[in-house]
Amino acid sequence: MPATLLNVRLLAVTPNALELIYAAFRQCYHAGYVGDMWDGLMAGEPPREKQAAFVERILASGHDSPVEHVSFTFAIEGVSRTLTHQLVRHRIASYSQQSQRYVDASDFDYVLPPSLAKIPEAKARYEAFMAESAACYRELQAMLAAKGRKGQTSNEDARFVLPGGVESKIVTTMNCRSLLHFFELRCCMRAQWEIRALADRMLALCREALPVIFATAGAKCARLGYCPESERFSCGKYPARPA
Amino acid sequence: MPATLLNVRLLAVTPNALELIYAAFRQCYHAGYVGDMWDGLMAGEPPREKQAAFVERILASGHDSPVEHVSFTFAIEGVSRTLTHQLVRHRIASYSQQSQRYVDASDFDYVLPPSLAKIPEAKARYEAFMAESAACYRELQAMLAAKGRKGQTSNEDARFVLPGGVESKIVTTMNCRSLLHFFELRCCMRAQWEIRALADRMLALCREALPVIFATAGAKCARLGYCPESERFSCGKYPARPA
Amino acid sequence: MPATLLNVRLLAVTPNALELIYAAFRQCYHAGYVGDMWDGLMAGEPPREKQAAFVERILASGHDSPVEHVSFTFAIEGVSRTLTHQLVRHRIASYSQQSQRYVDASDFDYVLPPSLAKIPEAKARYEAFMAESAACYRELQAMLAAKGRKGQTSNEDARFVLPGGVESKIVTTMNCRSLLHFFELRCCMRAQWEIRALADRMLALCREALPVIFATAGAKCARLGYCPESERFSCGKYPARPA
Amino acid sequence: MPATLLNVRLLAVTPNALELIYAAFRQCYHAGYVGDMWDGLMAGEPPREKQAAFVERILASGHDSPVEHVSFTFAIEGVSRTLTHQLVRHRIASYSQQSQRYVDASDFDYVLPPSLAKIPEAKARYEAFMAESAACYRELQAMLAAKGRKGQTSNEDARFVLPGGVESKIVTTMNCRSLLHFFELRCCMRAQWEIRALADRMLALCREALPVIFATAGAKCARLGYCPESERFSCGKYPARPA
Numbered sequence: 001m002p003a004t005l006l007n008v009r010l011l012a013v014t015p016n017a018l019e020l021i022y023a024a025f026r027q028c029y030h031a032g033y034v035g036d037m038w039d040g041l042m043a044g045e046p047p048r049e050k051q052a053a054f055v056e057r058i059l060a061s062g063h064d065s066p067v068e069h070v071s072f073t074f075a076i077e078g079v080s081r082t083l084t085h086q087l088v089r090h091r092i093a094s095y096s097q098q099s100q101r102y103v104d105a106s107d108f109d110y111v112l113p114p115s116l117a118k119i120p121e122a123k124a125r126y127e128a129f130m131a132e133s134a135a136c137y138r139e140l141q142a143m144l145a146a147k148g149r150k151g152q153t154s155n156e157d158a159r160f161v162l163p164g165g166v167e168s169k170i171v172t173t174m175n176c177r178s179l180l181h182f183f184e185l186r187c188c189m190r191a192q193w194e195i196r197a198l199a200d201r202m203l204a205l206c207r208e209a210l211p212v213i214f215a216t217a218g219a220k221c222a223r224l225g226y227c228p229e230s231e232r233f234s235c236g237k238y239p240a241r242p243a
Numbered sequence: 244m245p246a247t248l249l250n251v252r253l254l255a256v257t258p259n260a261l262e263l264i265y266a267a268f269r270q271c272y273h274a275g276y277v278g279d280m281w282d283g284l285m286a287g288e289p290p291r292e293k294q295a296a297f298v299e300r301i302l303a304s305g306h307d308s309p310v311e312h313v314s315f316t317f318a319i320e321g322v323s324r325t326l327t328h329q330l331v332r333h334r335i336a337s338y339s340q341q342s343q344r345y346v347d348a349s350d351f352d353y354v355l356p357p358s359l360a361k362i363p364e365a366k367a368r369y370e371a372f373m374a375e376s377a378a379c380y381r382e383l384q385a386m387l388a389a390k391g392r393k394g395q396t397s398n399e400d401a402r403f404v405l406p407g408g409v410e411s412k413i414v415t416t417m418n419c420r421s422l423l424h425f426f427e428l429r430c431c432m433r434a435q436w437e438i439r440a441l442a443d444r445m446l447a448l449c450r451e452a453l454p455v456i457f458a459t460a461g462a463k464c465a466r467l468g469y470c471p472e473s474e475r476f477s478c479g480k481y482p483a484r485p486a
Numbered sequence: 487m488p489a490t491l492l493n494v495r496l497l498a499v500t501p502n503a504l505e506l507i508y509a510a511f512r513q514c515y516h517a518g519y520v521g522d523m524w525d526g527l528m529a530g531e532p533p534r535e536k537q538a539a540f541v542e543r544i545l546a547s548g549h550d551s552p553v554e555h556v557s558f559t560f561a562i563e564g565v566s567r568t569l570t571h572q573l574v575r576h577r578i579a580s581y582s583q584q585s586q587r588y589v590d591a592s593d594f595d596y597v598l599p600p601s602l603a604k605i606p607e608a609k610a611r612y613e614a615f616m617a618e619s620a621a622c623y624r625e626l627q628a629m630l631a632a633k634g635r636k637g638q639t640s641n642e643d644a645r646f647v648l649p650g651g652v653e654s655k656i657v658t659t660m661n662c663r664s665l666l667h668f669f670e671l672r673c674c675m676r677a678q679w680e681i682r683a684l685a686d687r688m689l690a691l692c693r694e695a696l697p698v699i700f701a702t703a704g705a706k707c708a709r710l711g712y713c714p715e716s717e718r719f720s721c722g723k724y725p726a727r728p729a
Numbered sequence: 730m731p732a733t734l735l736n737v738r739l740l741a742v743t744p745n746a747l748e749l750i751y752a753a754f755r756q757c758y759h760a761g762y763v764g765d766m767w768d769g770l771m772a773g774e775p776p777r778e779k780q781a782a783f784v785e786r787i788l789a790s791g792h793d794s795p796v797e798h799v800s801f802t803f804a805i806e807g808v809s810r811t812l813t814h815q816l817v818r819h820r821i822a823s824y825s826q827q828s829q830r831y832v833d834a835s836d837f838d839y840v841l842p843p844s845l846a847k848i849p850e851a852k853a854r855y856e857a858f859m860a861e862s863a864a865c866y867r868e869l870q871a872m873l874a875a876k877g878r879k880g881q882t883s884n885e886d887a888r889f890v891l892p893g894g895v896e897s898k899i900v901t902t903m904n905c906r907s908l909l910h911f912f913e914l915r916c917c918m919r920a921q922w923e924i925r926a927l928a929d930r931m932l933a934l935c936r937e938a939l940p941v942i943f944a945t946a947g948a949k950c951a952r953l954g955y956c957p958e959s960e961r962f963s964c965g966k967y968p969a970r971p972a
Contacts (some may be wrong), residue, residue: 009278012258015255020255024414027339027414028340028345032348033412034414035319037375059713059717060727062706062714065337065339068416069416073263080889085813094760096271098764100811113889115873116873121922125872129862129865129890140851147847149844149846160811160893163249163862163890164829170275173311220548229548303957320693324650325645325646328570331575332574332581338575356646357631358643360645361633368622368626369622372619372622377613383602383611390601396601403596403602403649404650406646406649407646408621435587471791472791484789497764498743499742499870500743501801502741506740506741510825513826515832519736520898521805524740551825556778560762563762580797580904582753582798589758589760590947655763657753657795659797694757
């Protein structure tokens with residue numbers, strides 16, 4: 001049961017993402033049918049640079065609904081249940097998470113917070129506690145099994161001792177608009193460090209796949225030009241909200 | 244300004260759709276990480292037939308959230324504003340619709356209901372009225388332009404005379420779970436004929452692309468085994484709800 | 487079939503709205519249980535002014551999810567189908583709209599755009615066209631009825647001639663967070679005049695009922711401090727986005 | 730840090746809930762304006778029994794969107810983080826949950842699963858582990874504080890040792906349609922015992938407040954007339970799905 005590290009794999013992106021967003025934007029303002037324009041788009045007509053410029057200009061004016069047509073699916077491991085409980089609060093998204101009922105956790109992996117890793121005695125205390133949790137989990141499983149509750153019916157009650165740091169795995173799909181919102185909140189220095197690390201990694205994957213949408217994405221201060229948090233909480237990168 | 248016909252083009256489907264749904268389902272019940280399983284899935288391990296059987300079995304038990312990870316994007320033309328007003332009521336979906344403000348409708352196309360097409364005098368009356376609408380639209384545009392309102396500011400008020408039958412074009416994205424719900428409602432004989440024709444066409448495209456999910460999709464009676472509508476409204480294909 | 491005017495009636499607001507939002511915010515930061523605090527809140531402890539100050543301070547920092555616990559329900563009449571088609575695009579909301587299938591439209595009312603009302607010849611042309619639409623609707627109904635299609639089956643096809651200006655009635659419920667977003671978009675001078683008038687009226691009702699949330703609500707420029715629209719489209723009230 | 734028990738308090742229901750649902754349904758089928766009908770409804774015209782009968786008849790045919798206009802807000806305590814992680818997966822709902830970052834958990838309460846409570850040695854082992862978790866949490870807090878991380882910055886990392894059984898408090902609002910769906914899934918014998926107990930309690934409160942909608946609500950088998958779970962998992966109350 002070692003400490004694990006965040007790992008994210010991009011499983012799927014809507015194909016021809018730029019062309020699709022361009023087509024959707026165009027359909028709003030165009031007399032013709034984008035279904036007829038599609039073969040041209042696939043052949044680079046208009047060229048991708050022109051498509052990108054059109055999309056950027058309209059996005060800048062705040063009309064962002066057409067980016068919803070493109071979605072990203074990520075497989076995520078090496079994150080804590082503490083993180084996933086925050087993650088699934090984002091409601092415009094889909095989730096498939098490893099079940100603590102169906103999956104035995106006798107030998108679970110866990111996330112080690114960097115702040116604890118840096119203090120040798122804290123790290124030792126934390127690791128010993130993780131081992132103790134796993135031992136307690138197995139003992140309770142066994143006691144329940146002795147009373148006839150086996151498999152998922154013992155897992156589902158033994159798991160009440162599993163700590164928040166226990167590793168989870170989850171598949172999530174978000175469309176680009178929801179992702180932009182997710183990054184606004186979770187790439188902020190005010191976000192908890194673990195979900196911020198996840199958001200940063202997801203953003204890096206999005207930028208690589210679709211720079212026209214994600215090149216300038218990130219915490220909301222970057223878009224607003226000021227920090228909406230109170231002075232007490234601001235990281236100071238941007239000035240406070242103008243009065 | 245001719246009568247138009249429904250035309251649907253499938254612009255995008257999430258790639259490796261079956262593998263993605265399989266992976267998402269598996270992540271719920273599996274100790275390992277589906278990110279590690281993905282290369283195997285791409286290489287046909289386990290074979291697609293086994294993946295499909297696993298997905299079908301779990302879907303049958305009513306656990307359908309993992310199908311949300313796959314989305315379909317359709318470009319649609321030849322439909323009326325009467326239809327699109329119903330379509331956009333489906334809230335778990337994304338829409339980019341041709342604007343009656345930005346797009347001039349001086350020479351609009353229109354949808355001719357089959358019931359009217361079958362009655363020569365009704366067809367003639369309808370077609371004459373469509374021409375009259377377009378004429379009125381142009382006259383109002385001109386009157387507004389003479390007062391200095393041009394382009395979109397004249398379109399946006401002249402359009403109050405455009406009939407419900409005026410053709411619209413729209414791009415829509417729905418995930419598979421939302422599509423299954425859409426088909427349950429809109430493939431029903433109780434649905435209005437035009438949106439039923441659209442739903443039937445979309446379902447045909449979905450079935451071709453992803454039969455494991457859509458082979459048995461359709462109106463909700465097929466799933467329930469009975470018709471939930473009252474006797475007065477039932478089409479009679481399925482018996483009434485058991486008492 | 488006269489021209490109608492916008493009419494909005496507030497049918498319901500979540501009771502004890504301020505206390506509820508305060509309680510929800512407090513639960514996030516408080517060790518105790520707000521269920522135990524509720525009787526005190528009902529008795530004015532802490533006083534409403536203190537509750538309001540707490541809510542305003544947290545809202546200002548951008549943490550707005552607790553305002554979702556309060557919803558408003560409006561009954562709306564005197565609006566066009568052109569408006570309702572835009573309204574129902576707001577997906578975080580509930581709608582119950584008068585059906586053009588079940589409700590006979592032989593003698594429909596309509597919305598008269600102010601720009602047309604100001605030009606006597608345009609007004610006359612528009613009114614005559616509305617009368618012509620109603621006449622055509624009735625004729626098509628009769629022709630369909632003569633072939634055995636009566637009631638809703640004739641309504642549902644005759645309605646293809648009903649103009650966008652035909653009056654509709656709708657009941658809608660939105661929570662405060664969705665309302666704030668609705669006002670950001672629809673109180674903007676860029677919004678179409680009819681839906682802006684509706685948004686302004688709804689905002690006035692919200693302000694009266696719950697000033698702590700809605701006193702400063704409105705178009706997004708007020709919150710941002712700049713206009714996100716391009717220079718070409720800006721109304722000029724706020725400066726362009728800082729570079 | 731005692732074991733706690735589930736406690737639910739209904740903080741708010743949309744006022745005049747039956748009348749509101751009746752009005753919304755009526756607006757769909759009625760030529761008049763329900764805003765004009767509202768004073769009559771408040772005065773009992775038509776009588777509530779007639780309203781209820783109308784609503785029940787239409788609901789039975791599967792047209793359930795008007796029930797969305799009514800929402801319930803619950804304050805919940807005495808539930809585990811294991812439960813809340815499941816609860817917040819219901820996306821058509823609003824949540825305000827006690828933060829493990831802002832609220833110190835040095836002396837947390839916890840949920841004791843009944844299966845463990847029945848086995849004296851398991852209960853003792855569980856309780857000792859809960860005490861050990863709290864001790865470890867406090868030690869880690871102190872070690873972090875010694876390095877300058879205090880308050881929420883120590884809470885947010887020390888909480889990685891808090892077990893799933895730790896008590897949480899949460900305020901949630903759901904509309905009636907979302908509640909009906911929640912009860913279909915979570916009142917099922919297949920649901921985890923703790924969230925089933927919560928769902929049962931919420932349903933009892935809903936039934937008391939609005940019997941016309943909730944009298945027959947519950948697990949989905951009751952509506953379907955069969956159990957959609959596989960034979961292996963069915964509780965046997967209803968027969969398997971007809972072939």
